[in-house]
Amino acid sequence: EVQLVQSGAEVKKPGESLRISCKGSGYNFANYWISWVRQMPGKGLEWMGRIDPTDSYTKYNPSFQGHVTISADKSISTAFLQWSSLKASDTAMYYCAIEEKYTSGYPEFWGQGTLVTVSS
């Protein structure tokens, strides 16, 4: 069974740093990209970027590039989304999703989401 298990909810202050995680199991980690998707409160889905965990090649949405960092550690089948300086506008639910590289390419499975709240 494919599972993507994300780290728990976080409450942070503006300016603080944060790293959230997404651990995959039940599939060949090397054959899938991992994408991160943001959903602000009451809003739609926004693709932030994706990583190939085999070589850490990363593609960002220009709207998010420079504000977040996507990384992965294939030895523990885990991807990360990181901020060095959070803003209140980063308050959102963040989802990871996996996309098969060689055939389908679409987000087949999703993590349960990590709620990030940034407030002073």
Add this chain to the structure above:
Amino acid sequence: DIQMTQSPSSLSASVGDRVTITCRASQGISDYLAWFQQKPGKAPKSLIFAASRLHSGVPSRFSGSGSGTDFTLTISSLQAEDFATYYCQQYNTYPITFGQGTRLEIK
């Protein structure tokens, strides 16, 4: 960026109804189009990929069609568990983009 425009933005329907949601891309995306269902407080679930292919385990009452710029998601006979928000997504061109969502409510 490719803009994905869904219509309608919201829709009221009854159990047993046939429902169609449309998604238009601002430029051609071949058939690199996926549909997702999201219920309140839950992660999205994949329904359809490659415009018309059902994700594993998705009921056959869901179907998709289209190519190029115009796509549709059809639910042939609404069930109670289908009331949710639906999103289309193009994965042909970076950045990957989603439609704004269609909220399907019980009439």
